[in-house]
Amino acid sequence: MKKLRISWAAVSLIPPLLILCSLFFGSFGNRHKATFAASSTPGPGATSANVQVGFITTITGQPPSGLQNMYLNIISVRLNPKPKPGATNQGLPGENDAAWKSIPVPAGVGVGINGKPGDLQLDVLAGQNKFQLFNTAGVRPNKYSSVEVVLDTTTPGSVVPICSSGGGSIEGCANYPMVLQAAGGQVSFVAANQIVTSRNTLTQLPLQLNLSIINKPSGPGEPYVVAVSVAPAPGNASQFLTTVSGSVTGANGNATVKKVRHLSVTAELAGTDTIVATSNVVNSQYSLFLPAAADLGTLYDFFVSGGAATLAGARGISPSSNGGLVFPSQSYTQNFTVEGDQTLGTIGGTITDACTSLPIQGAVLSMLMPPDGSSVNCATTPTQCVSVGSTVTDNSGKYPLPGTFQNPAYFNNLAIGSPPITYTVQVTAPGYDSQIFEAQASGTNSGTSGGVCESGTNGACDFALTTSYITGTVRLTANPQPSNSASIQVFAEQSGTNNLVSALALPLIIPGGQSSASFTLNVPSQISSFDLFASAADFFEGVTDPYPGHTIITQAGVANAPTACATSEPAGLFLETMDCSGHGSIAGTVINPDSGTTVELSKNGVQLMQAAVGPATPAPSVGNTYSFCAPPDTYGVQRLEAGIAAGPTASVAAMPTPTATSSPCPSTCFSAPGMCPGLCANTIQSPL
């Protein structure tokens, strides 16, 4: 009896303990899933296979050249092993089938609440002639038959048409909602050939999304009705993709060691910190699927990090007869050698403003390394070096921003070396002079303290960036209505270039009843002069207008202050007022373009914006059309090849100004009491 009572007492412990355990440890059950959800690169799951999903797009129902923007909001891509080959039911499995495996939007692009993913805005227009990676995530090794793209039914997407030639019934250069024709937010198919995933193997899943415009809006506020379908990308998207693989010798992957990054190879667009794809190194091997331009090729930087090893980097594929470029449908080999079993340390500190001593938030620090076999001095020629890891400062100016146990910050995982390894680090922040310093890692592999920098404050890796200031005033032709305000942003670019270097941290707000506001703009002190321009963010139909109705005002050749921390107050800055001329668009064609062709819009010699030359023909051909949404004004257009001017600047033909109309006024942009711009019109430009 005593035993029984004890047993009952013991048994009475079980339910609450079980429930508590499930409460406390339940979340750990989702750990792998969460890890992958938080990673845009292959995660180190013990049993996972990795799938890389990407899209190409097609549009039917309306000529693509009639659109300025088209975004489709994607929540996730799901895979299901059903239907099994030979099964009686060869249809798609149900939406609630437990076997669906989800590949969510990558971290930082659309992380959501309670584990629900957010949206990735897929640029449908750009996707017509380039492959857009969605995410790489782990799934259970299996053979998958069904593929489903989950769309956001609440906010499926948006469309911005250009203005109609000769006038139309709806306004152009304004945002229109997208509505899905079919109920539900999923589009799916059963693959003719099963998608086979294997442990520690990266599987490519290229998909083609087709958007068919069923109905266009016939009046303000009406949506575009769109039918979306998905299918395997033709030819496995080989006309867009290349394969780079190889070996990494000298170190091992170590997926299970906390606070040490997994040994991996990362590809980023050459000369940038923009990571395109990462592959874990398994058994000293890696493999990457990368988008590539068919005509000109694409240049990537590659770097090896993690695994308690030294870093390695390469610019392009070497040796190569193509300048390191990669082309679609080709396979390339790039091998690396590193030194493993390193003691890891940190380079950390604080970045401040040299003039105010205040912390600089969001400064970017890039670790630079000469490409393999190069003797380039990264301190003097940083553009010839590969960024082999980057971090940013937090709200108090401290770096590195913390990573996770499994994926620590690059700057917390640096080999100390014996003798100590010297790293070259570049710090950049908008509005400040960039700075390059040399540092050695020290301390532990966590936190924001560590590193030895001879040029830093007291030998620590704390640095102050210099800046100077330009002040001026922006004026409106007409005051905002008393209940409204105008939001104005001021930009600075290096004179004569499109090298934007600064913008106001806080947009100017001109409240109702006032017509002007003064600004002070941080600019790098080591640049002698700037081109400035100011643009408004108006409301249209109660929502933020993607393109302004106010004119863009410009000022070329604004002299900088003579020294750091000084202020330039140029006379005659922005004498032109911002007029409300309404929306406008410019469209044209380019003769024999290639994938490096762009078109630039300028006003008074100040370069304002660039447009890609988009596809009027189906992918993968490069099309020959371009378009801008810009308020009616006097502009020039310039053809660029790989960013360099090709030919003279052509004047844009006279742009029709929308006829002023009275109520109801859809915009916060107006120039006379009660009068607003009417429907806009397109301006056709001669071929470039």
Add this chain to the structure above:
Amino acid sequence: MKMRITLRTLAVVAWAALLSAALGACNNSQGGFGGDVGNTPPVPPVTSFKVLGIVGTPFSLLISNANASWLVKGTIPLNVLIVNNQTPARMIATKLSNDNNLMSVEIVNGGIVLSLASTTAAFGVASVQTGGTLNTISPPAALDLRIYVTGPFGQRFQSLVEDATVGFITNTRAPAVFLFDQPSGKIDGQFTQDQNFGSFAINMTEGSDGSKVLTTASGGPFVIIRQP
């Protein structure tokens, strides 16, 4: 007999712990904290604002609701939560990099994206709003107190942030910033990691740009930070 009493006591303690956890989960009060932490009434789910896209892209953000406005600088990604938000609210984000990196701004409530805008332009601007049209930008928050949860990157966590009268339960991911306007008395926050990705890095700031740090907290999976 002694064993039985011990087991019964353990059972009672276990059930009490379960009840405490259940209450915390149900009424969002979390309970169990003396003094001025955790004893405020629960409120509806918080609307959050997200700046997303290519990780590490710097931006500046003007966010305004019906009562106040804030300037927030940072890098992608960042979750912004306004404590006791009064709609309508508007967010204008300016990308601060000269590249074609994607920057998306989202307004999310209960896991549903309410509004979304993107830009890939160099120094591009994207803006979203919720709860109607905010025609004017409100004045800067008076006594601009903030709590920054800077890491670990991607860490999902639950939080209770509160002043002397109102508490807010949220579930979001790091990096995140909680914005206060005219808080009643001192503020505090308690943060619990859903998964143990690493040590929390949390700081509380005062001032219009979030750079003046009042106090910091680290560790995990559970951390409390209080205004000094």
